[in-house]
Every structure is written in structure tokens, then in C-alpha cells.
Amino acid sequence: MKILVPVKRVAALEDDFQIFADGRDVDPECLNYDLNEWDSFALEQAVLIKEAASTDVQVVAVTVGPEPCDEILRACLAKGADRALRVWDDSMLGSDPIAIARVLAAVAGRQAPQLVLTGAQSSDHGHATTGIALSAALDWPHVAVVAGLKYAAGDARATATRELEAGLLQDVELVLPAVLTIQLGINKPRYASLRAIKQAAAKPIEVLALSDLGLAASVVGEAGSASRVRRMVIPEKGRAQMIEGTVQQKAQRLAQIIREYKAA
Amino acid sequence: MNDTSLGSGPLPPEQITRILFEGFSPTAVALFYAIAVAAIAAFAWGCFVELRKYRRGQPDPGPGVELGRRLAQMVATVLSHRTVARRDAAAGRAHRLIFYGFVLLFIGTSIITLQVDVLEPLFGYRFWYGDFYLVFSLVLDLAGVALIAGLAYMMVRRAWIRPAKLDYARPDRNPGDPDYDRRFYRREDWAFLWTLIAIAVTGYVLEAARLVWLQDQPGVWSTRSWAPAGALIAQGLRDGGLSSAGAGTLRGLLWWFHGILALVFIALVPRTKVKHLFTAMGSLMARDPLAAQCLPKLQPEASRVGYARISDLTWKHLLNLDACTKCGKCHEACPARAAGAPLSPRDLILSLREHSNRSLERNLIPGDADLDIHGGKPGQVSAETLWACRTCMACVEICPVAVEHVPIIVQMRRKLVESGEMDPLLQKTLQTIHKFGNSFGESKRKRGAWTKGLPFAVKDARKEPVDYLWFVGDYASFDPRNQQVSQAFARLLQAAGVDFGILYDAEGNAGNDVRRVGEEGLYEHLVQANVAAFGAASFKRIVTTDPHSLNTIRNEYPQFGARFEVVHYTSLVLDLLRQGRLQLERRLAHRATYHDPCHLGRFNKEFDAPRELLRATGCELVEMPRSRDNSFCCGAGGGRIWMPDPVGKEKPAQIRMREAARIEGLEVFVVTCPKDLTMFEDAVKTTGNEGRIKVRELLELIEPCMAGALEQPMAA
Numbered sequence: 001m002k003i004l005v006p007v008k009r010v011a012a013l014e015d016d017f018q019i020f021a022d023g024r025d026v027d028p029e030c031l032n033y034d035l036n037e038w039d040s041f042a043l044e045q046a047v048l049i050k051e052a053a054s055t056d057v058q059v060v061a062v063t064v065g066p067e068p069c070d071e072i073l074r075a076c077l078a079k080g081a082d083r084a085l086r087v088w089d090d091s092m093l094g095s096d097p098i099a100i101a102r103v104l105a106a107v108a109g110r111q112a113p114q115l116v117l118t119g120a121q122s123s124d125h126g127h128a129t130t131g132i133a134l135s136a137a138l139d140w141p142h143v144a145v146v147a148g149l150k151y152a153a154g155d156a157r158a159t160a161t162r163e164l165e166a167g168l169l170q171d172v173e174l175v176l177p178a179v180l181t182i183q184l185g186i187n188k189p190r191y192a193s194l195r196a197i198k199q200a201a202a203k204p205i206e207v208l209a210l211s212d213l214g215l216a217a218s219v220v221g222e223a224g225s226a227s228r229v230r231r232m233v234i235p236e237k238g239r240a241q242m243i244e245g246t247v248q249q250k251a252q253r254l255a256q257i258i259r260e261y262k263a264a
Numbered sequence: 265m266n267d268t269s270l271g272s273g274p275l276p277p278e279q280i281t282r283i284l285f286e287g288f289s290p291t292a293v294a295l296f297y298a299i300a301v302a303a304i305a306a307f308a309w310g311c312f313v314e315l316r317k318y319r320r321g322q323p324d325p326g327p328g329v330e331l332g333r334r335l336a337q338m339v340a341t342v343l344s345h346r347t348v349a350r351r352d353a354a355a356g357r358a359h360r361l362i363f364y365g366f367v368l369l370f371i372g373t374s375i376i377t378l379q380v381d382v383l384e385p386l387f388g389y390r391f392w393y394g395d396f397y398l399v400f401s402l403v404l405d406l407a408g409v410a411l412i413a414g415l416a417y418m419m420v421r422r423a424w425i426r427p428a429k430l431d432y433a434r435p436d437r438n439p440g441d442p443d444y445d446r447r448f449y450r451r452e453d454w455a456f457l458w459t460l461i462a463i464a465v466t467g468y469v470l471e472a473a474r475l476v477w478l479q480d481q482p483g484v485w486s487t488r489s490w491a492p493a494g495a496l497i498a499q500g501l502r503d504g505g506l507s508s509a510g511a512g513t514l515r516g517l518l519w520w521f522h523g524i525l526a527l528v529f530i531a532l533v534p535r536t537k538v539k540h541l542f543t544a545m546g547s548l549m550a551r552d553p554l555a556a557q558c559l560p561k562l563q564p565e566a567s568r569v570g571y572a573r574i575s576d577l578t579w580k581h582l583l584n585l586d587a588c589t590k591c592g593k594c595h596e597a598c599p600a601r602a603a604g605a606p607l608s609p610r611d612l613i614l615s616l617r618e619h620s621n622r623s624l625e626r627n628l629i630p631g632d633a634d635l636d637i638h639g640g641k642p643g644q645v646s647a648e649t650l651w652a653c654r655t656c657m658a659c660v661e662i663c664p665v666a667v668e669h670v671p672i673i674v675q676m677r678r679k680l681v682e683s684g685e686m687d688p689l690l691q692k693t694l695q696t697i698h699k700f701g702n703s704f705g706e707s708k709r710k711r712g713a714w715t716k717g718l719p720f721a722v723k724d725a726r727k728e729p730v731d732y733l734w735f736v737g738d739y740a741s742f743d744p745r746n747q748q749v750s751q752a753f754a755r756l757l758q759a760a761g762v763d764f765g766i767l768y769d770a771e772g773n774a775g776n777d778v779r780r781v782g783e784e785g786l787y788e789h790l791v792q793a794n795v796a797a798f799g800a801a802s803f804k805r806i807v808t809t810d811p812h813s814l815n816t817i818r819n820e821y822p823q824f825g826a827r828f829e830v831v832h833y834t835s836l837v838l839d840l841l842r843q844g845r846l847q848l849e850r851r852l853a854h855r856a857t858y859h860d861p862c863h864l865g866r867f868n869k870e871f872d873a874p875r876e877l878l879r880a881t882g883c884e885l886v887e888m889p890r891s892r893d894n895s896f897c898c899g900a901g902g903g904r905i906w907m908p909d910p911v912g913k914e915k916p917a918q919i920r921m922r923e924a925a926r927i928e929g930l931e932v933f934v935v936t937c938p939k940d941l942t943m944f945e946d947a948v949k950t951t952g953n954e955g956r957i958k959v960r961e962l963l964e965l966i967e968p969c970m971a972g973a974l975e976q977p978m979a980a
Contacts, residue, residue, distance in 0.1 A: 014707045032699060032707075191684035191691045194698065194785025195562075195569060 001153055002058045003046040004113035006104050006134070007039040007076060009069045010124040023231035035072040038119025040079070042182040044189040045149060046117050047080035053153035058082045062107050064092065064100050070205050077200035078192035084203070085111075089210040091217040096225035097125075101133030103220060106213035108138055113177065115158070120145045120181040131181035142179040143172050147186055277394025280483045282474075284380050287512070296523060303527035310534025314586070317624040321579035327550035338548040347664035351593060351894070352427075358417035362460075365411025369464075372404040398490040405471075405491040408464050415461045422453065429592025436606035436649045443642040446614070449590060452537055459529055466522040472497035473518060476511035540589050544665040547587035550580045551666035556657040557819040557867050559674050562784050570678025570782065573635035574619045581672055582624070585617035587665040594659035594669060599897040599916040603909075605652035609659035609669040612645055616672070619643030638679065647685050650676050654916070655780040655902030656862040661893055670780075677782030686781075693906040694783050701772035701793065703906065704742040711736070712768035714747040718754055723765030725801040730765035732757070733803035735817065735830070737810035738773050739938035745945065746938040749961040753809055753833055756967060760845045762836075764807070770797035776816035776863070781903035788824070791816075795826040806830040809963070811863035811937045812901075818868065832864055834873040834936055837966065841880060848969040851882030854931040856965075857924050858885060859944070860895035861937035874936050874962055881965045883934075886927050888920075896920050898943040905939055917947035925953050933959045 010033070017030035043061060050057040061076035062085040063069050073084035087103055095103075108116060116135075121128035128144075135142030147169065148161030155176070162170045163183050192200075210217060222228055243250045285293045327334070341347055345363065349356020376392065383389040392400070422430065432446035439445075471494035478484040479502070488495035501511065533539055562569065571577055577585075594609035595601060601608045619637055623630050640646050650673055659669040680686060681694075696705045715722040725733050734757075740750045757764050775790035794817075798806075806828050808814050818830045840846040858878055864870050871892045878885050890896045899909070899916030909915050921944060924933050933948065935941050944959045 015710075016707075034699065188688075191681070191686065191694070193569075193682050193684075193783060194789050195682065196785070198785060 001055065001115075002060055002111055002113040003049060004108055004111055004116045005039070005043045005046050005059060005061045005076070005081065006107075006116065006118040006130070007043065007061050007063050007072060008036040008119070008122050008130075009033050009063065009065055009072045010036040010122050012124070019232050019234070023233075024229050026232065033068070033071070035075050036119050036122045036124075038121055038123070038182060038184060040119075040189040041184055041186050042117040042119050042180075043076055043079060043081060044187045045182055046115075047190075048187060049115075049151060049153055050080070050082075055154050057153045060085060060111055060113065062087065062104065062111075064088065064095070064103050073205050074197055074200045074203075075192055077203050078196040079190055084205045085208060086205055087208045087210075087213065089217070089220070091210065091223075092220045094222035094225065094228060095220050096227045097127045097129035098133050098226050099220050099224040101130050101137050102224065103213065103215065104130070104134050105137035106215055107208070108134070110213070114153075115151070115176060116140075116179040118179070118181055120183050128181070131179055135179035138177075138179065140178050141174045142181070143174060144181045145183045146180045147183045149180065149186065275483045275486075278390075279393075280487060281393035281397045284376070286478075287516075299524060299527055303531040306531035307533055310531075313625050314534050314539065317620060318579040318582045320575055320624045320629060321577050321582040322575075324550075324578035324580040326552050327580055331549075334549045334551070337551070338545055341548050342545060348591075350662060350664070351596075352591075354417070355421065355591075358414040358421070361410040361414030362418070363414075365407045365409075365414060365464075366460075368407035369404060369411065372400065372407070375400070398487060401487075401490045402492075405493050408467060409493055412461060412464045415457055415464070419457055419461075422457070427592070429596045430590075432590065432611075434611045435601055435604070435608050436611060436646065443615075443618075449614075453590075456537055459525065463522060463525050463529065466518050466525070468494055468497055470515060470518040470522050472501055473506075473511045473515035476501050476506055477508055477515050479508060537589070540587060540665070543583060543586040544589065546583050547580075547666045550583065552668065554819055555666075555668040556655065556660045556670040557815055558823065559671055559779055559820065561823050562678075562788075568679075569682045569784065570680075571637065571672065571675040572679040573632060574616065574623055574637050575629065575635055576675075577616070577620075577672070581668060581675075582620055584665075584667040584672070585613055585620055588613045588617065588667055589665060590614065591664060593662040593664065594667075597658035597662050597894070599654055599656055599658065599899060599919070600652040602896075602919055603899065603916045604913045605910075606646070607649045607652035612649060612673070613667055613669060615643055615645055637676070645676060647680055650680060651687065651690075651907065653677075653902050654862075654897045654899055654904050656897035657866045658862075658894075658897065661866050674780055674782055678784055679782075681782040681784075687907045689908060690781065690903060690906050693903075694778070694781070694786060697773050697778060698786055698789070701790070702738045702742060703773060704738060706742050708769040708772075711741050711771060712766060714741060714750050715754065715766070717747070717751050720758055722754055723763075724768055725765035725803055726767060726770055726797070728765065729802035730763050731804050732762055732764040732807045732836070733798070733801055733805070734764050734766050735774065735806050735808040735810070735813050736766055736771060737808060737813040737938065739942065740809050741771075743938065743942060746941055746961075749809065749938070749941065749963055752961075752963045752967045756837065756846070756963065756970065759970060759972070760840045762840070762845075765801075765803070767797050767801060770800070772797075774810075774813035774816050776812040776820075777901065777903045777905070779816065779820065780901065781906075791821060791824050791826070795821065795824060798826065798828065804829075807833055807836050809833045809936075809938065809961075811861045811868070812939065815863045815867050832868070832870055832873070832936070834864075834877060834962065835870065837963075838873045838877055841877070847971045848880055848966070849971045850969045852965060852969060854883045854965075855927075855929050856883040856885055856932040856934050857888050857927055857930055858891070858934045858962075859888070859898070859920065859924070859940060860892055861935065861940050862895065862897050862901055864936060865895050866893055874934075877962060877966060878934055881969050883932065883965060886930065888923050888927065890923065896923065898937075898940050898947075900939040900943050905943075915947065915950075917943040918951050920944070921947040921951045921953060921957075925951065925957060930957055932965070933957050934962050934965065935959065936962050 011031040012034065013026065014030045014032065018027040020027060046059045050059050059081045060083045061073055061081040063073060064087045066088050069086055073086060077084050085107060087107060118131045120131065132142060132144060143160040143162055145163045146160045147163040149158065151158035157173055157175055158178065159171055159173045160180055162172055164170055210220065218224060243253045345356055345360045348359050379390060379392045432449055434444060437444045471491055475484060475488050475494060475498035488498060588610065590610060592610060598607065598609050616637060622643060623634055637644055653673045655670050655674065657670055693703055697703050700706060701708055702711065723730055736750060740746045772793045773790055774794060775787040778790060779787040806817060808830065811832060814830055814832050817828060821828065837846065841848065856878060858874060860871060875885060896919065897916055898920060924930060933944060935944060941959060941961050948954050948957055948959050
């Protein structure tokens with residue numbers, strides 16, 4: 001059986017960053033890239049299922065993005081994925097989570113996994129949409145924000161523990177194939193040593209184009225998206241202030257502020 | 265020979281000797297030879313088993329070269345007992361007595377065998393008589409006294425002096441665990457001492473009994489003073505009323521007792537601690553003077569990494585395990601052990617020794633599960649123990665028999681890293697270093713930002729040639745407190761007219777500590793990036809304020825084909841001072857102590873330049889009890905600075921600060937390492953010495969003394 005793990009290369013801002021003149025994106029010079037943290041938990045969960053299985057399980061990592069995204073796929077291979085797929089076509093630029101989900105659904109349709117495990121959200125855009133949209137596109141059951149999973153390879157059903165508000169948990173039993181979006185903390189993602197990453201560099205990354213998936217350019221990119229980024233802004237500075245001085249001065253100033261608020 | 269010869273008087277010299285097996289029946293002689301042959305066979309078999317064990321380890325390319333030089337150094341070390349006597353002069357003296365006594369007695373016995381079993385039966389040649397015999401008797405008699413005296417001291421030491429380092433109770437096990445206090449070793453120690461002393465003492469009584477027994481034969485009683493100790497006992501026996509016939513009986517009994525005990529001792533050599541005679545010599549010959557400074561490179565085609573199984577150790581490291589004499593010098597020196605961490609370098613070595621004896625001495629090597637050296641079972645080492653190490657090299661440096669604890673620990677850590685068994689914070693830091701090239705998670709572009717606080721621009725060595733390429737390092741680049749020191753050094757270089765530059769964002773973490781963590785892949789990655797940056801710059805030498813970077817660039821980068829001359833700033837500044845390019849006009853009057861950073865002192869043997877500079881500032885240097893090669897690690901090394909220390913336990917830096925605080929009237933605690941500055945500024949607060957003692961980087965004392973420096977009181 002197969003487990004499909006859609007992963008994303010996320011960007012983190014450096015302290016000083018520039019927004020492009022058109023206001024629609026950040027200058028990539030000021031970004032640091034990494035594997036989305038939620039996705040690393042999803043991948044680890046897939047690898048744990050594989051390691052505990054008595055039957056043959058294949059973990060397939062997939063991402064939608066240009067060539068530099070190979071780096072995170074290599075990290076996935078180093079951490080235990082068996083295969084890595086990357087889908088890209090320049091027409092995909094500007095895709096929103098719905099369009100990305102459409103592409104992933106086409107991949108899932110061809111790979112026919114029993115289970116799709118992906119991060120509950122991404123650390124850069126934080127839509128928390130892709131996984132759910134994928135389950136809708138496939139018309140498979142889904143559970144979101146999964147904090148625990150009872151499933152052994154070959155089972156027809158899985159029991160997922162969802163994290164609800166206020167610390168409440170909910171156990172959901174669902175029929176496979178299904179899509180689960182994984183929450184942080186469900187496991188302990190393993191460390192991929194640089195040596196393992198280098199060895200993974202020797203493994204092939206399968207690159208797929210739109211035509212390989214039978215998709216038209218009109219269903220991806222801005223054309224196929226339900227939303228588009230209009231502009232990015234840096235919010236105005238809040239009212240936080242740093243109190244400087246000796247411990248005594250700091251305490252006095254703090255007491256003064258509290259008194260001012262009480263009076264107001 | 266004539267009448268003027270030594271003590272033989274009118275007797276023909278041939279009669280002045282000892283007749284072997286005197287009064288024995290041929291059956292008794294045959295029986296003795298049978299026992300002797302059996303003992304030697306047991307010895308030979310034991311040696312074979314041991315050698316087979318070492319051969320089951322991996323190849324080590326190092327020790328094969330320069331055999332002559334290695335042999336000479338080993339012989340010099342063994343004969344001088346220099347390493348045995350370090351930091352324990354009394355034990356060194358006693359061991360010297362035992363060693364020389366034992367060696368002389370062994371040579372003596374060999375001489376007898378040479379004559380009786382080889383030269384006389386084969387060639388009819390005899391030499392063991394007359395004057396030679398008398399001198400021989402005297403030397404061996406004195407050798408026996410030395411042996412007994414040394415053994416007696418060692419007994420007193422174990423029974424009454426009881427140095428803490430000889431307590432084998434382990435910090436990495438709990439009372440009640442089967443291998444907690446290593447009782448077996450204590451029993452073996454005592455059995456060893458008693459056996460040797462019994463052999464020596466019975467030897468004397470035997471000699472005395474023979475003297476009394478044969479007192480009427482010419483040449484026996486009259487030459488007794490050539491065996492003074494034996495003669496003294498003989499006199500006592502005779503005065504006590506022992507007759508010649510009674511002495512004959514006593515001699516017969518003692519002869520067999522002494523002989524069989526000695527042969528059993530020989531038979532057991534390869535199986536007991538006695539083998540350190542050979543293993544210590546082998547280990548010393550295989551000694552790598554840069555064992556901790558330059559860690560082993562990975563073979564690119566290796567399918568597995570580091571030490572996971574006992575058979576992954578090199579033959580040299582397997583030999584190291586057997587060379588250990590449990591002397592406890594490393595146990596005493598280890599900062600992790602002193603801070604209550606579950607690590608004693610000695611116990612780690614002994615655990616692995618027990619493992620290798622159990623698994624690799626068998627006729628067939630057991631399966632992989634029985635070769636696993638990681639875990640908590642007897643013979644295994646736990647991850648907590650391995651992660652407790654600071655790789656400060658205190659153990660390797662003091663080991664009298666050249667055991668390489670640090671490379672063994674790092675090899676074992678490599679396996680832990682590969683399987684991800686490490687502290688989450690460490691894991692995060694390694695990922696950060698991979699991503700950003702520094703442990704601070706700061707943008708590469710900010711690496712040179714500290715230079716903005718200077719009134720002049722620091723050259724970019726990538727753009728223009730410089731004399732000195734300054735490798736700044738992570739802490740000196742990003743840590744705000746250490747940035748002040750970096751700025752001070754830049755001002756000093758500028759004032760002295762030194763042509764220098766830095767690599768700005770092309771510089772990355774040098775990798776010294778990443779390698780000591782055991783993340784060899786990341787280390788290689790960092791080395792390649794830095795070497796590429798060096799290659800793109802034009803410079804004559806490298807200078808750094810960071811001893812960790814110094815160590816890896818000087819001692820380890822050559823493994824990757826990058827050979828550069830790299831100096832610590834203290835050497836450069838001392839040169840500038842001597843050349844007159846730097847003038848110190850003011851003098852300070854602080855009472856100061858100097859802490860040798862591990863990587864500068866023990867690792868690179870640079871003890872004097874910092875001290876000379878400190879004196880040049882006018883400060884009064886008062887040494888701590890542990891200084892120079894015995895300096896006590898701040899606890900940051902080996903990647904420990906990226907791991908949390910256990911809560912509620914005293915940290916090595918605090919132990920060190922308390923040691924300094926015992927110096928009467930100490931004002932300044934001087935360091936020459938960025939990590940030391942961080943560790944000790946923390947320790948001075950947490951030990952309640954803030955306000956009393958100030959932690960200063962040496963540069964911060966030099967700068968105020970420089971010509972043109974502003975007169976300013978030392979800020980708190």
C-alpha cells in the first residue's frame with residue numbers, strides 16, 4: 001500500500017525584508033526556506049506506519065513547486081520517504097490552496113494511496129486549506145488537526161484523534177482511503193543527518209508536468225484560483241515598549257504605567 | 265678469575281653459583297618442566313586470544329607509520345614513568361619501584377633460563393657463576409626489595425590512603441545495579457598485589473633457607489653478603505634455631521610454592537590486569553599526539569557511521585580498552601564527572617573493555633545484537649553518558665597509557681546522531697547551523713554587522729588582499745557581549761597597523777563543535793563552505809580570537825586538503841608587542857587569574873602568550889590550583905553549549921568560578937575564548953561573585969593600556 005504525503009517548502013522572513021514594488025510578494029532574497037514543520041510531522045507519521053507494518057508500505061512525498069523545492073524532497077527522502085514527486089509548470093505561479101489541491105488530487109488519483117497525510121497548515125501562509133480542499137477534490141473522508149492516530153497498514157478503517165478548542169479531543173473513526181491533516185506534536189520527527197541528506201541526493205526525484213497529470217493550464221495558477229494576493233502590508237507597530245534601566249527603575253516605571261491604566 | 269676477584273676468596277669461581285634443582289629427583293625436575301611448559305602454553309594461548317580480539321577491530325591507518333620514532337617515544341615514556349607520575353608523584357615513585365624491580369627480576373630469571381635451558385645444553389657454555397653470579401645476586405636482591413617496597417606502598421594506598429579516584433563506584437549506574445561498584449576489579453587489584461608480594465617474599469625466604477641448608481658448602485655462606493636481604497633473613501632463621509636439615513625441608517616446600525605461584529602468574533598474564541605490561545606499551549606506541557584535536561574522518565563509502573558495535577572500534581581503540589589501568593587520573597580530571605553527570609571516562613572505557621572481552625574473545629564472533637555497545641546493560645554505554653562529555657580532552661591528556669577517550673566518544677555520538685538520539689535543542693541547533701551557517705539562527709548577511717560600531721571600515725578579504733584573514737567565528741560575530749571584544753581587537757589591529765580583513769557573509773561556523781557533537785556530514789558541509797571562502801580570498805595567515813575555530817582550522821582542515829597557518833590572537837598581539845608595533849603605556853594593578861581555554865591550552869599547547877600579555881598589562885597573575893594542562897573546562901565544549909544542563913546541579917563553570925573565588929582578593933577572571941566569556945559571566949552571577957570578581961577577555965585589559973586609549977575605570 002501507499003501513503004501519500006503532500007509537503008510544502010515554506011519561507012521564513014529575515015529580520016530585514018523587502019516587499020516588491022507591486023506589493024504582492026516579499027523579495028526572496030530576504031527569505032529562508034525550509035520544510036513546513038507540520039508536514040514533517042505528517043511525514044514522520046507515515047514513516048512510523050511503514051516501520052510498524054508487516055506488509056509492504058511505500059511512503060511517497062509530493063510537493064508542488066519549482067526546482068529549488070527539491071531540497072525539501074531530499075530531506076523527506078533522508079527521513080524515510082521511499083519516493084519523491086515534484087509537480088511544476090510555470091503556469092502554476094499564483095495558485096491558491098484550492099488550485100494546489102486540484103493538482104495534488106490528480107497526483108493522488110494516479111498514485112492511488114490508502115492514506116494521505118499532510119500538515120494541518122503551513123507556517124508561512126497558514127491557510128490550513130490545502131488538505132481539506134484535497135479531500136473535497138477526491139471526495140474522500142477527512143479529519144483535520146489530527147493529534148493522534150490509531151492505524152496499522154492494511155486496516156480498512158482508522159481512528160483519528162482530533163484536537164478541538166479548549167483542549168477537548170475527539171476520536172473519529174473513518175473509512176479509507178482518507179485525508180488526514182496532522183497537528184504538531186503527534187510524534188517526534190526524526191533528525192535527518194547531513195550524511196543521510198547527501199545520500200538522499202542520489203535518489204531520483206520524479207518531476208511531473210501538467211500534461212503528465214492530464215490537467216489544463218486553466219485549472220491552475222491565477223486562472224484556476226478562487227483567490228489572489230492583492231497586496232502585502234507591514235502592520236503598524238503596536239504599543240509595546242521596552243523599559244530600560246536598572247531593576248529598580250524598571251519596577252518604578254512599571255508601577256507608574258499600571259497606575260496610569262488604573263486611573264484611565 | 266684470580267684471588268683478587270670480588271668476594272669469592274680462594275674458591276674456584278665455577279663453584280660460586282647456585283645449582284638449579286639441587287637435591288631434586290629427575291621426576292621432580294620433569295614435573296616442574298611439565299608445569300612450566302603448561303604455564304607458557306596457557307600464556308601463549310591467552311596472547312593469541314587477545315591478539316585475535318584486537319584483529320577483530322577495524323583497520324587504523326595511523327600507527328603503521330614512523331615505527332622507529334614511536335618505539336623510541338614509548339620506551340622513553342615507560343622507562344621514565346613520566347606519564348604515570350603526573351599529578352600523583354607518590355604513586356609514580358611506587359610504580360617505578362615495582363616496575364624496575366619486576367623487570368630486573370624478570371631479566372634475572374631469563375638469564376638463568378638462557379644458561380640452563382639453552383646455552384649449556386646446546387653449546388656447553390656457562391657464565392652464571394663467579395663474579396657475574398655475585399653481582400647478579402646483589403642486583404636481584406635489591407630489585408626484590410624495590411618490588412616489595414613499591415607493592416607495600418600500593419597496599420597502604422588502597423587500604424588506608426584510599427584516594428577518591430580509586431573508588432570504582434560509577435556515576436552512570438545506580439547502587440544495586442550489577443555493575444555498579446565493580447567489585448570484581450577491587451578483588452583483582454588485591455589478588456594482584458598479594459600474589460606479587462607473595463612471590464617476592466617467598467623468594468627471599470627461599471634464598472635464606474638455601475643459605476642455611478647449604479651453610480657448610482664452600483662458597484655459599486661466605487658469599488651471602490652479595491644477597492643482603494636474603495642473608496639477613498638467613499641470619500634470623502639460624503639465630504632462631506633452624507638447623508641445616510630443617511632449612512632443607514623448608515627450602516623444598518617454598519621452592520614448589522614459589523615456583524608454581526610464579527608460573528600461575530605468568531599463565532594468567534593475558535587474562536588479568538597484568539597484561540597492562542604489554543597493552544600499555546602497545547597503546548603508547550600507537551599513540552596519536554593529536555587524538556582529540558583531529559578527529560577521524562569518515563570513509564566516504566562507509567555504509568554505517570560511527571561506533572555502533574564493539575567490532576566497529578579500530579584495533580587501536582580495542583587495544584586502548586585493555587591498556588587502561590583504572591588509575592583514575594581521567595576520572596579525577598573529567599569536568600562532567602565533577603559536575604555530577606553520569607560520565608566517568610574510566611568507566612566508559614571499562615564498560616567497553618568488558619564488552620569486548622565478553623564478545624570478541626570468543627572463538628566465534630556473536631551476532632549483531634550481542635555486539636551492540638549502546639544502551640544500559642553491563643558493557644554498554646548510555647546516550648546520557650555520551651552526551652555528558654565536553655570533549656575538553658582532560659582525560660586524553662592525562663591518560664598515562666594513551667587511551668583515546670574523546671575519539672571513542674565522538675565515534676559513538678556519530679551513531680547517535682545518525683539515529684537521531686539527541687537533545688531536541690541540539691537537533692534544532694544543528695538544523696539552524698545547516699540552514700544559516702551559524703548557531704545563532706541569524707542571517708548570513710548580518711555576520712559582519714558588528715563592524716558597524718567601529719570608526720573605520722574593516723576590509724572585505726574577498727575583495728582585496730590582506731596580510732591577516734581574521735576568522736571571527738559565531739560567538740564573536742553574533743553574541744553582543746563578544747562583539748565588544750571583537751571591536752576591541754579590530755581597534756587594536758588598526759592601531760598597530762596590521763593589514764587585516766574578514767570574510768563577512770562568506771564566513772560560516774568553523775565546525776569544531778559540530779564535529780565533536782558527531783554530526784560529521786554537517787561538519788564536512790561547513791568545512792567545504794569555509795574552504796571555498798578561503799580560496800576566494802587572498803591572505804598570508806589566519807588569525808582568530810576563537811580557540812575552537814583555531815583548533816579545527818589548524819588541525820582538522822588539513823584532512824580536507826586545506827592547509828593554512830592559523831594563529832590565536834594572543835600570539836599575534838604578543839608579536840606586535842615585542843616588535844614595538846604595539847605600545848602599552850598605562851599599567852593596571854588588578855589581581856587577576858587566567859583560565860586556560862581547553863582548545864587553546866590543552867589542545868594547542870598555547871599556555872604562555874596569554875600569560876605574558878597579562879603580565880605586560882601590569883596585572884598580578886595568581887594561578888588557580890588547576891591551570892595550564894590541568895585547566896578545568898567551562899562546560900561549553902563538545903556541543904554542550906547547545907544542550908541544557910540538568911537543573912539543580914552545579915555546572916562546571918560554577919565549579920571553576922568557586923575555585924577562582926578562593927584566591928584571596930581576586931579582582932579579574934581573565935579568559936581568551938568567546939564561549940568562556942559567556943559561560944563565566946553567567947557563572948560569576950550564579951555563584952554570587954558578581955561585584956567582587958569581574959570576567960574579562962584579555963583584550964579588554966590590553967586595550968586600556970594602549971597608547972592613546974582613554975583613561976577609564978573598568979566598568980562593572
